Amino acid sequence: MRQVIFNSFFGVGADANAYYAAARLPDTLYNLIAGGALIHAFIPVFLAYEKEKGEREAWRLTSLVFNLVLVSMTVVLLLGEFIAPTFVNTILIPGYTPAERDLTTTLTRIMLFQPLILGLGTVITAILNSRRQFLLPAVSLAVYNVGLIGGLLVAKWVPGVGIYGPTYGTLVAVLLQLVVQLPGLFKQNVRYSFVWDFRHPGLRQVLILLLPNALAISVAYIGNIVDTHFTSYLPDSASLAALHNAEMLQALPVALIGQAVGQSLLPHLAAQAVAGRYVRMRQMALKVIGVSMALTIPAALLLALFGKPTIHLLFEHGAFDAHASDVTNLALLGYACALPGLAAGNLLSGGFFALKDAWTPFATNTYALVVRWGMLYFLFQFIHGTEAILVVPLALAISAGSESIVMAFLLLFRLRRYIKRDEGMKRLEQRRRYQKARKQLPIQLSSNHE
Structure with missing residues (x-):
């Protein structure tokens, strides 16, 4: 439904191309820090900690990971806002016209808030998956589309909004994606604490797994950037x-x-x-x-x-x-x-x-x-x-x-x-x-x- 509505409004024109290209940098930065990489790194360590050291230490480890993602994604957001124009013009779509590159840069800067919200939601997804709870994470993916459809409808009903409707709709969508998983998180009796300890052995294990894991997934997203670069010509x-x-x-x-x-x-x-x-x-x-x-x-x-x-x-x-x-x-x-x-x-x-x-x-x-x-x-x-x-x-x-x-x-x-x-x-x-x-x-x- 989401894609049917989007195609009906924007087809395969310049606005659609700018929208799709603008998602490349946020997606890559998100998957470099969090994404599936964090889930795969977190679950084995969380299960081992829960088995060997009990729930209290497992939740302390979870809090450390959550806080690290929050700080890291904030830094990534600020860095992405700074490099967006150079990245779009010289790496992503150098074959497009200046007007299309300017629009893509603007949309990219808006979408860069998405990785911050998604990163925090990924920690929740990892907790639920480690407890073999898959329903709410699956529902959250569907709810994401609902938020984006709302942005498309705003673009249809409000004159002059255009491609900015679905662009801001993605931010609403990722917020919904996070919120819908909260009831499942509360049922797990999660214990959050604002702790910051880089020397924590569990956090080190997660980071040791996360680094190559994140690099592996980011390589795939770099492939998408390479595809977009070639496609612009x-x-x-x-x-x-x-x-x-x-x-x-x-x-x-x-x-x-x-x-x-x-x-x-x-x-x-x-x-x-x-x-x-x-x-x-x-x-x-x-x-x-x-x-x-x-x-x-x-x-x-x-x-x-x-x-x-x-x-x-x-x-x-x-x-x-x-x-x-x-x-x-x-x-x-x-x-x-x-x-x-x-x-x-x-x-x-x-x-x-x-x-x-x-x-x-x-x-x-x-x-x-x-x-x-x-x-x-x-x-x-x-x-x-x-x-x-x-x-x-x-x-x-x-x-x-x-x-x-x-x-x-x-x-x-x-x-x-x-x-x-x-x-x-x-x-x-x-x-x-x-x-x-x-x-x-x-x-x-x-x-x-x-």
Whole structure:
């Protein structure tokens, strides 16, 4: 509903392009500090602290993380406001006109308040997820869209608001996203305290996991900035908005398969890792790979086959014309190829985070970014004209697919090495030695008697 309304009002014109481009810097800064990186770093340490040191110390650790996010995101907000003009004009969209770059800069500065609010909400989401409470975080994502739709309706009813309606609507949306999770937080009997202690061992563990984890996720968002940079030079001015719409359609199965399943899978993997049940982790990893392929390949085929009628049915209204539909469908064909690799990568990364290893996902994400950048340069040499928009999603497909293969190999190899350390295998080996000793005991007694 949100995207249907947005497309109907703004189509794939200059305002839409500026709006989508303006979200790049806030999204990158948010994911560099918080985002999924914080959730993956926080949950294993929180569970370990709760088990080993009790609830009081676990809530103290939570307060430290919350306070650190508050201060860090405030600094990031101020820094982002300062660098926004240079970033937009020289890095993000240098191929656009000066008027489009000025509008993008203004919208970027407004949206930079979003990471601060989202960062605080992410700490709440991490607490709820660590307690295996997933309903309210899921509802908060839906409520986000409600706030944004409200901004779109203001743009429709109030003359002169234009693209500033959905821009300010994003700020209202993230506030709603935070507020809706508060009842679930209060039910957990959370104990907040304003503490600040960088020497706290639990906070250090979170930061040790957060640094490579945040870098790994930010690498993916840097990839989006690279895509936007290349897109600004494409001959069709509708390219950036068309890519966004196509990516959103592709993101639905990625979210359902990769992110939703991966988010609920992480606490189970973390619990198995803490208990030293590596055989079960390996079995679950194999199942994850199988289920991912079984679900994403048919989903990719459905996107390719039914993308055009879906785009026509959902989006081709108002300012979103037939040309916008054609360009969006062309981009969707490329993104459909990227679906299996993206979903598998989201699922497999949870295995490394459960092992408290965030450096491997960072290394594989960096590898994927290099491949993606290289593919952009390579494919632009062969694909031209109206089909040039395919370069961006195809580069993503190649990089995501190769990254998921590398991650699967590394995770299975790691777990195979850990099997000897598995607590269940140790108990089984002890039982075998005990049974063997019992069998040998009568023979020894008989020999002594003789």
